[in-house]
């Protein structure tokens with residue numbers, strides 16, 4: 408399988424069915440600007456992720472008491488769950504500066520060496536998408552993380568010499584959507600690994616209430632429940648849907664976001680009750696109606712909906728699998744019973760190809776249903 412979420416997906420998605428980015432877990436450039444206004448600034452403001460949050464609080468408190476920078480922190484999990492937010496919070500909880508870069512942005516190890524030697528004592532260095540860091544830079548990072556030293560190479564060719572240079576003690580915070588792609592030596596150098604989980608609807612409602620306050624939107628309890636249920640467990644999507652529903656409420660109503668307003672707005676944007684959008688539904692419909700539940704190959708499915716197979720595989724499938732609507736089997740893609748129910752289609756006479764399936768545990772598909780994200 409090619410890497411999900413490893414590249415910007417919006418370009419590919421814009422083609423074909425003309426699906427918009429409504430429920431993509433990735434942020435567009437403009438969205439990143441809007442998002443910074445909604446970021447929580449302290450651990451107490453940070454909603455959900457009880458485990459990571461509590462563990463991290465201990466790590467930070469312990470470090471503060473000892474007067475030393477905390478262990479290096481790795482945050483891993485799907486896009487939009489709050490990794491960048493947490494990285495910035497670590498800096499503000501420690502009262503230190505956060506220098507931000509990303510794996511793909513570090514082209515030469517010299518750039519990283521310069522960045523590391525410019526850190527003040529106790530600073531946080533945040534490397535986003537750390538799984539995409541180039542090998543030589545990664546090796547430089549090993550020594551920096553362990554001994555707070557970097558080798559600066561002077562000269563070129565056979566005459567080049569490496570001069571070790573002390574750097575200030577710092578805390579590296581790495582974020583990754585693909586922890587499985589991290590090399591062992593790099594992963595081992597993180598003293599704390601926080602695995603971010605998808606959010607529960609009640610937590611997303613809290614996120615929505617907070618964002619509504621910040622945006623000055625009146626949001627009713629049932630309105631937030633409606634949006635939360637369609638947000639795919641992802642705060643980024645919840646915030647995005649809230650902004651769209653707010654627009655609708657302002658133009659078509661009195662600005663208040665109620666359940667009815669949220670339902671009408673999200674129907675207009677083709678986001679259904681489970682958070683499936685137009686392309687997701689088209690794929691599911693093709694699988695259930697045209698191919699009688701499968702098994703069918705992903706490229707055939709893609710042709711049926713007039714979309715590229717990469718898009719189907721990387722954008723639609725992961726969520727359909729997680730929602731328990733589709734399973735990947737060695738013979739192809741198969742719809743689960745839940746898919747028929749979700750589409751309101753009568754079940755085929757002999758039952759669905761997989762028999763009765765509960766979400767996420769399609770019989771016959773165990774062990775072959777690929778995980779969405781590596782642990």
Ligand SMILES: Nc1ncnc2c1ncn2[C@@H]1O[C@H](COP(=O)(O)OP(=O)(O)OP(=O)(O)O)[C@@H](O)[C@H]1O
Nearest residue numbers: 442445446453454486487488489490491492642643
């Ligand atoms: N726990 C939370 N509480 C409140 N808001 C949150 C929380 N987590 C995420 N958000 C909101 O979701 C948006 C996306 O979060 P963030 O950018 O931190 O995700 P990310 O995991 O870094 O995503 P990516 O993998 O795409 O970089 C932020 O603007 C923030 O407002």
Ligand SMILES: [Mg+2]
Nearest residue numbers: 490491535582
């Ligand atoms: Mg991020």
